[in-house]
Amino acid sequence: MEPYRIKVVEPIPVTTREQREEALKRVNYNLFDLRAEEVTIDLLTDSGTGALSAAQLAAGMAGDESYSGSRSFYRFHETVTELTGYAHVLPTHQGRAAERVLFSSLLKPGSIVLANTHFDTTRANVELNNCEARDLPCPEAKNLDSVEPFKGNIDLNELHRQLTGPDADRISVVVMTITNNGGGGQPVSMGNLKQTAALCRQYGVPLFLDAARFAENAWLVTRHEEGYRDRTPRQVAEEAFRLADGCMMSAKKDGIVHIGGFIGMNDPELAQRCELLLIATEGFATYGGLAGRDLDMMAQGLSEVTEPAYLAERADIAAHLAHRVRSAGVDIVEPPGLHALYLNAGRLLPHLPPHHYPGHALACRMYLEGGIRSAELGSLYLGEEDEDGNPIKSAPYELVRLALPRRVYTRSHYDHIGETLAKIAKQADTVHGFRITDQSPILRHFRATLEPVPAAG
Ligand SMILES: Cc1ncc(COP(=O)(O)O)c(C=O)c1O
Known part of the structure; x- marks a missing residue:
């Protein structure tokens, strides 16, 4: 119930x-x-359409609307840092703003982005930077009727081929979308994520999560993946974030808010470039286009969702x-x-x-x-x-x-x-x-x- x-x-x-x-x-x-x-029944999207909890509304009422350094930002920042472990966290007003700021700061014209499957706005933001988005879904994803539990995985053989192939020097980032929305909403296993992280490390390419549904992915890992059945979704999520070098997040899904998102990353130089673009196009680095109350509600939602x-x-x-x-x-x-x-x-x-x-x-x-x-x-x-x-x-x-x-x-x-x-x-x-x-x-x-x-x- x-x-x-x-x-x-x-x-x-x-x-x-x-x-x-x-x-x-x-x-x-x-x-x-x-x-x-x-x-009558609107199933167009699960994005920004969730019901807020009483605790989220209460958190919103306590929002601090200062332009810079608000209490709301610090609450949000602490929550995201504890969850993800990333050294730098920037709020954005939604997922595609995170994509735009990250890709514009990370990619050069002609760069290639590899992913298990790009979501439509993710692909659009790659292409708007005159770059190429390549999808590498695992072979199991092709069989719509198969009940294989991790059909959101990336094809590791193909990933290896791309990372060692003729276009390797143009590959700027690998994105793992959890769960894989463009690929039927299927989850990614921790085993697949670990091997992807190892390949990315070996070939010096950063790995970013598109973490819009990180909690739902973590739940399915605890149900179906050997070695994770006795873990909590929160523990799985924490481990997943730490396998990557950063993330883009639309908090309109697993932040259970009507508006909100963020970018997290460990690379300080990339963070600095993102911060400048964020300030120029979204808002100051401690609000990123959101109100203080939005940051508070997002922090509360990110705690409830696991x-x-x-x-x-x-x-x-x-x-x-x-x-x-x-x-x-x-x-x-x-x-x-x-x-x-x-x-x-x-x-x-x-x-x-x-x-x-x-x-x-x-x-x-x-x-x-x-x-x-x-x-x-x-x-x-x-x-x-x-x-x-x-x-x-x-x-x-x-x-x-x-x-x-x-x-x-x-x-x-x-x-x-x-x-x-x-x-x-x-x-x-x-x-x-x-x-x-x-x-x-x-x-x-x-x-x-x-x-x-x-x-x-
Ligand atoms: C996997 C994924 N990434 C990114 C986005 C974009 O997020 P937003 O709608 O907050 O811009 C979505 C939105 O549906 C998504 O499902």
């Missing part, structure tokens, strides 16, 4: 099918453009949803993670080719049928077409991500999702595809407009 009770509630919008149909037309079938008050009872319930409610979805006849990327379930839309809708975006089609139908908002992770996100809409590149899989906000929805909300999917699965052949009518040059899934492609025949 949930290790908390509800003290404050917020009504959720209940709309009619007609209203939702109208809303979809109005936003040109881009779910990012819906008004939140048109959405509590075993909280993580156990989060895993349990995700498993409950996974069970409902499978029973509805919809396959998911196995095994289910903690922060999201990934629906295999390609398999549910085999009549839709990648360039008619089966993932997007399923996401739109879930909104239409049940008022549920989710995110496509398929060829709308990763594919490319020529000017006439002919496919040049499609995604390896056509997925829909149901991200689970922390401490927000209960089991009956998740049952509604299962019921909605069961209804869609029964008439899956009636789900029609989409074509893009307008798009931006990068991160197109955020801004694209689309129109339905009528079913053939």
Whole structure:
């Protein structure tokens, strides 16, 4: 059961099918453009959408809003330093600000960044620095149905090949995303992280964690990795941070705050470059674009997030949803993670080719049928077409991500999702595809407009 009770509630919008149909037309079938008050259950992201605890709100009230050297900063700094062990810690307003400040200070044009899988903003921030982002997911990640527990691992053979290959001198950093959001929310084992750290040390390349979901990764390590079953998630997390040379963190996930992030690192020269850029573009080094109260709430959230009872319930409610979805006849990327379930839309809708975006089609139908908002992770996100809409590149899989906000929805909300999917699965052949009518040059899934492609025949 949930290790908390509800003290404050917020009504959720209940709309009619007609209203939702109208809303979809109005936003040109881009779910990012819906008004939140048109959405009944919002699974677009688990980022910044969690419920604050009473202790976090109380910490926020005690926030010190001094421009420099606030009490809030020192509380935040002490918490992050104890957790991560890094010599230098800089607050940022969210994860992508941490990425921008770090990469702009660390990379040179033409540099290569290697990762188990780059998250979309991480890749964008590498490319905006005229650098190249290469993903090296482990081979097990390719089999969506396999229940292998650490499918978020980096491919160590490929990492070794890259670190010793012809482009080796351009590799500036290795990033390990824990858990691997772009790779189905799968965790990274401590064994894989240790071997990655050893290779990075051997070849003189810094290793940084993208630590947005460090606590959820640590929880899965304590459940599934030999040698870690008697450790607490906090102990695992502390060890993981210390294997790397630094981290970027979006605290909107495992900081359980609405806004916040940080960069941690051991290299003093890099820290100095980051600090100057931070001051120029985010805010002074003791607030980094945040209010004092945000720093206090983040410090409190970072302490709460590794509590075993909280993580156990989060895993349990995700498993409950996974069970409902499978029973509805919809396959998911196995095994289910903690922060999201990934629906295999390609398999549910085999009549839709990648360039008619089966993932997007399923996401739109879930909104239409049940008022549920989710995110496509398929060829709308990763594919490319020529000017006439002919496919040049499609995604390896056509997925829909149901991200689970922390401490927000209960089991009956998740049952509604299962019921909605069961209804869609029964008439899956009636789900029609989409074509893009307008798009931006990068991160197109955020801004694209689309129109339905009528079913053939
Ligand atoms: C793994 C990962 N890294 C970085 C980010 C970017 O963080 P933010 O949204 O706080 O900018 C996200 C956000 O979803 C993420 O999942």
